[in-house]
Amino acid sequence: MDTSIILAMTLAALVGVALGLLGGGGSILTFPIFSLVLGIGTRETIVSSLFVVAITSAVSAAFRVRRREVRWKVAGVFAATGLIGGIGGGMVGQLLPETVLTVLFAAIMIVTAIAMMRPRRERAARPPTRPVVRGIRTTATGLGVGVLTGALGAGGGFLIVPALTFLGQPIAAAVGTSLLVVAVNSSAGFLTQITTVAIHWPIVLTFTALAVAGSFIGLALSHRLPAAGIRTGFGVLVLAVGLTMLATLIIQTLSA
Template sequence: MILAALVGVALGLLGGGGSILTVPIFTLVLGTGTREAIVSSLFVVAITSVVSTAFRVRRREVLWRVAAVFAATGLLGGVAGGMVGRFFPEPVLTGLFAAIMIVTAIAMMRRRREPTEPRQTRPITRAIRTVATGLDVGVLTGALGAGGGFLIVPALTFLGLPIAAAVGTSLLVIAMIPGDG
C-alpha cells in the first residue's frame, strides 16, 4: 500500500512515471512477469491520471489541443510500436525500457539556455512538431508496453511548453490513453 501511494504521488506531481514505478513494483516486489506487470499497471495509472488531471485542470495547467493532438498521434504510433514490440524477447524490452529511462533522465537534468527573445514558430510548424513527437513517443510506448508518461513530459518541454503545462497536459494524455502512463 505504501508503494502504491508513492506511485500516485509521483504520477500526480511529475505527470508521468506511473508505469516506470508500477511495473518494477509488480515484477520485483510482487513477483509477476513483465508482461503481466505492464497490463496490471494500466489500471493503476489510469485511475491516478484521471484524478490528477482534475486537479491540474482547476489550476489551468492543461493545454487541451496539444493533449488531443499528442494523444491521437501517440495512439497511432502506439499501435505501430505494439506490432513491432511483440517480436522482441522480454529481456530486450526490459533493457530498452531501462536505457530510455536513463537517457530521458539525463536530458531532463541538463540546463537549458533561455533564448534572449521568445522563439516564434508558425502554427503549422508547431503542429508538425507536435504530431511527429506524439508519433515518436507512441511508437516507443507501444513497443515497450509502458513508459509514455515519463517520455511525454520531456517531449512537451522540448516542444516549448512550461513544465507545469507539460505535467498537466501529460496527465490528460495518460488519462485518455492509460497505456501511456
C-alpha cells in the same frame, strides 16, 4: 501477508505522488515494483502498469483541468497520434522477447534521467515558429511517444513533459497536459494487450487505489516545491531504477 506485497503497496503511494506532482514517472516506477518486488512476468507487468497509470493519470488530470493547466489543442494532437502509435506499439511489443523489452525500458529510463538532471539554461527569445512547422513537430513527437507507450508499457509522461517544455509550454501546463495524454495512451495500450495475459486483479486494483491516493499528495505539493529540485531528485530516482533493472537482468542471465 507477504512482505513483498506490503512493500509493493507502500511504494504504490509513491507512484501516485510522482504522477500527481510531475505528470509522469508512473510506469517507470510501477514496472520495477511489479517485476522486481512482486516477481510478476514482464508482459503481465506491462499490462498491469498501463492499467494503474491510466486510472491514476485520469484522476490527476481531472484536478489539473480545474486549475486550467491543460492545453487542450496540444493534448488533442498528442492523444490522437499517441493512440495510433500506442496501438501499433502494442502490436510490436507482443512480438519482442521479454529480455529485449526490459533492456529497452531500462535504457530509455537511463537516458531520460540524465536529461532530467542536466541544468536547464534560460533560452534566448526566438521568433515564433510557423504553425505548420509547430504542428508537424508536435504530431511527430506525439506519435513517437505513443509507440513507446504501447510497446514498453510506459505511460509516456516522463517523455511528454520534457517534450512539451521543449515545445514552449510552461511546466504546470506541460504536467497537466501530460496527465491527460498519458491517460489516453495508457488506456489504448491496455485495451490492446489485455487479452494477451492473465492479470492478478486483486493486487492491481489495490495498487491502483493506493496510487490514486498518493496522487492527491502529489497534486497538493505541485505548487509548493521548487521545480528544479524536484526534477533533479526524480532524475536520480529514475536513473537508480534503470540501473537496477539492467543489473538484475545481467545477474539473471549470467546465473542461468
